[in-house]
Amino acid sequence: MANPSNSFDINFNDANLDHVSSREFWILDRLATTASADVILSFDANSGDVDNLTDLRVARWDGAEWVSEGNGGTTGTTAAGTLQSTTRVSNFSPFTFWSSTANNPLPVDLADFNGKCEDENVEFSWTTLSELNNDFFEILASENGTDFYSLSSNNGKGTSNETNHYHQKLKIDFLENDFLLFKLKQVDFDGKKSFSDIKKIENCKTQNFDFDIYPNPVTEGFTYLPKSINQNNYYKIISITGAILQEGWIPENNKIIFEKIAAGVYFLQLETNNTVYKKRFVIQ
Numbered sequence: 001m002a003n004p005s006n007s008f009d010i011n012f013n014d015a016n017l018d019h020v021s022s023r024e025f026w027i028l029d030r031l032a033t034t035a036s037a038d039v040i041l042s043f044d045a046n047s048g049d050v051d052n053l054t055d056l057r058v059a060r061w062d063g064a065e066w067v068s069e070g071n072g073g074t075t076g077t078t079a080a081g082t083l084q085s086t087t088r089v090s091n092f093s094p095f096t097f098w099s100s101t102a103n104n105p106l107p108v109d110l111a112d113f114n115g116k117c118e119d120e121n122v123e124f125s126w127t128t129l130s131e132l133n134n135d136f137f138e139i140l141a142s143e144n145g146t147d148f149y150s151l152s153s154n155n156g157k158g159t160s161n162e163t164n165h166y167h168q169k170l171k172i173d174f175l176e177n178d179f180l181l182f183k184l185k186q187v188d189f190d191g192k193k194s195f196s197d198i199k200k201i202e203n204c205k206t207q208n209f210d211f212d213i214y215p216n217p218v219t220e221g222f223t224y225l226p227k228s229i230n231q232n233n234y235y236k237i238i239s240i241t242g243a244i245l246q247e248g249w250i251p252e253n254n255k256i257i258f259e260k261i262a263a264g265v266y267f268l269q270l271e272t273n274n275t276v277y278k279k280r281f282v283i284q
Contacts, residue, residue, distance in 0.1 A: 018099050019132060020066055023047055025096035036088035039095055044080040049192060051078050058085040059098035113184045113196045124168045126184055131160045138185040145181050145198060150242035171277040213268060217282035221257035236269045
C-alpha cells in the first residue's frame with residue numbers, strides 16, 4: 001500500500017525505532033480466530049534502500065505510535081527477502097518496516113514530479129512526503145529516452161518527515177523534436193541514487209528569446225547570434241554530463257573560441273532574468 005505517513009504519523013515511534021519506511025505498509029487482521037500469529041513482511045527493489053538486514057524491524061501502529069515487533073529473522077538478501085516478527089503478534093493493525101539505526105534509508109518518498117509550459121518556459125515541480133539523507137535532485141532530459149543530460153541541480157532537505165515542495169523554471173532548447181522526455185534523479189549523501197518515471201512535455205514556443213550558433217557542427221569556435229536579447233551575456237559551455245568546460249562573458253564580436261575542448265556534443269548555456277537557456281552544438 002502507499003506511504004504510511006498519509007494516514008499514520010511517522011514521527012511517533014517508540015525508543016527502539018529510528019525511522020519508518022515511507023514507501024509501503026500493510027493492514028493485517030485475523031479472520032475467525034483470536035490466536036496470535038507470526039508477521040512476515042516481504043521486501044524488494046520497490047520497498048526502498050535496504051542495506052542492513054540486522055537493523056530491520058517489523059513495526060506496528062498501535063493507534064498512537066509505531067511500536068517494534070522486532071526482528072525474528074530474515075531471508076534473502078538486501079535486494080529482496082522477508083522479515084519476521086520476533087514473537088507471535090496478538091494485536092493487529094497497520095504494519096511496515098522500520099530500522100533500529102540510521103541504516104536502511106527506506107528512501108525519499110516522491111509523491112509527484114511534473115513539468116509544464118509556464119510563461120514560455122518549462123516549470124518543473126515535485127513533492128516529497130518525507131526524505132532521509134537526501135543530498136540533491138537533478139532534472140534530466142532526453143530526446144530519445146536513452147541518453148539523458150542534466151538540466152539543473154537542486155539541494156534536498158537532508159532528513160525530513162514533512163511534506164516538501166520543489167519548483168524549478170527553465171528555458172529549454174527542444175532542438176529537432178517538438179517534445180522532450182525528462183525524469184528526476186535523487187542522490188543520497190552516500191552517493192546512492194534513484195529515479196522517477198520518465199515524463200514527456202511538448203515544446204514551449206517562445207517569442208521573447210532566441211539565439212543561434214553558427215556554424216554547427218563546429219571545429220575551433222562559433223559565432224553567437226542573438227535575436228532578441230542583450231548580447232552582453234555570461235556564457236558557459238557544458239558537457240552532456242553537466243561539467244562546465246569553459247565560461248566567460250561573450251566578446252563584443254560574438255565569437256567564442258574553444259579552449260582545449262575535445263570533439264563531442266556540448267551545450268552553450270546563457271542565463272538571464274533567472275532563467276537558463278541552452279543550445280546544443282557539436283564539435284568535430
